[in-house]
Amino acid sequence: MKRGSSLVVEDVGKTFGRGVDEHRVIEGLSLRVDPGEFVCIVGPSGAGKTTLLRCLSGLTRPSSGTVRYGDRPVVKPLADIAVVFQDYRGSLLPWMRVRDNVAFPLEGMGVKRAERRARADECLVSVGLAGVGDKYPWQLSGGMQQRVAIARGLAYEAPVLLMDEPFGSVDAQSRFDLEDLTLALRAELGITVIVVTHDIDEAVYLGDRVVVLGGRPTTVVDSLKVDLGAARDQITTRADARFADLRTRVLTRVRGPRTESGPRHRTPSAT
Numbered sequence: 001m002k003r004g005s006s007l008v009v010e011d012v013g014k015t016f017g018r019g020v021d022e023h024r025v026i027e028g029l030s031l032r033v034d035p036g037e038f039v040c041i042v043g044p045s046g047a048g049k050t051t052l053l054r055c056l057s058g059l060t061r062p063s064s065g066t067v068r069y070g071d072r073p074v075v076k077p078l079a080d081i082a083v084v085f086q087d088y089r090g091s092l093l094p095w096m097r098v099r100d101n102v103a104f105p106l107e108g109m110g111v112k113r114a115e116r117r118a119r120a121d122e123c124l125v126s127v128g129l130a131g132v133g134d135k136y137p138w139q140l141s142g143g144m145q146q147r148v149a150i151a152r153g154l155a156y157e158a159p160v161l162l163m164d165e166p167f168g169s170v171d172a173q174s175r176f177d178l179e180d181l182t183l184a185l186r187a188e189l190g191i192t193v194i195v196v197t198h199d200i201d202e203a204v205y206l207g208d209r210v211v212v213l214g215g216r217p218t219t220v221v222d223s224l225k226v227d228l229g230a231a232r233d234q235i236t237t238r239a240d241a242r243f244a245d246l247r248t249r250v251l252t253r254v255r256g257p258r259t260e261s262g263p264r265h266r267t268p269s270a271t
């Protein structure tokens with residue numbers, strides 16, 4: 001795996017619609033993610049987390065400001081930046097075998113068939129799915145299908161992996177397993193991982209840093225270093241007093257300043 005570059009967001013703004021329908025979602029947002037960092041992005045529903053992730057991936061162009069990957073402007077999807085979306089049901093092709101689903105993006109990159117198959121099988125092993133390459137996605141459980149979606153993200157061999165609510169559609173036990181899988185892959189491959197999540201506990205459990213979005217329009221309201229060490233464990237890490245302290249700090253920032261008559265900003269739906 002080649003070493004990645006920093007992703008740098010500078011003074012980004014994003015507006016949807018025009019005239020009376022104009023909606024300024026993001027304004028003056030700056031953020032830097034260094035190679036090998038694991039950053040989780042949280043914020044109230046509708047704050048623009050997905051919009052920011054799409055700007056980071058080059059799928060959406062900001063209305064103002066810049067996104068750079070190293071010295072390259074991100075104005076279209078780059079081979080160095082892979083994206084895993086939330087809903088495996090919408091992202092896996094049901095008529096294609098699992099191996100072909102994982103290998104699918106490699107075809108467009110000009111990788112030869114034998115290498116595509118070998119790389120897909122290798123990625124399936126990495127996500128704990130050795131031997132399922134010949135099955136169809138619908139023959140697998142939801143958690144397994146999301147592993148296939150992650151394997152497809154890994155098949156790019158991209159040094160940066162962006163994930164939008166990647167574990168939102170699976171049951172609680174599979175969610176814990178997928179969180180640990182993602183941590184293990186980051187440790188093994190040394191990749192940069194950026195995860196958008198509604199779940200503050202998940203953000204603290206996974207991240208080296210939690211970036212909190214808020215305000216209207218949205219910007220970065222805080223960036224909290226997670227001082228829990230590299231090794232995380234679903235039982236002991238979550239029971240650690242520092243974990244509880246961090247989740248309280250993140251939640252306080254997500255909820256925003258309050259007045260006696262109620263929230264001053266938007267009503268959050270994050271938990």
Ligand SMILES: Nc1ncnc2c1ncn2[C@@H]1O[C@H](COP(=O)(O)OP(=O)(O)OP(=O)(O)O)[C@@H](O)[C@H]1O
Pocket residue numbers: 016017025043044045046047048049050051052198
């Ligand atoms: N293509 C689009 N056209 C118009 N408005 C959009 C578009 N994409 C996003 N929006 C608006 O931008 C705002 C932010 O949306 P976004 O999905 O980025 O927020 P989010 O923080 O990811 O939300 P959630 O946590 O609910 O998934 C919302 O008001 C949404 O309606």
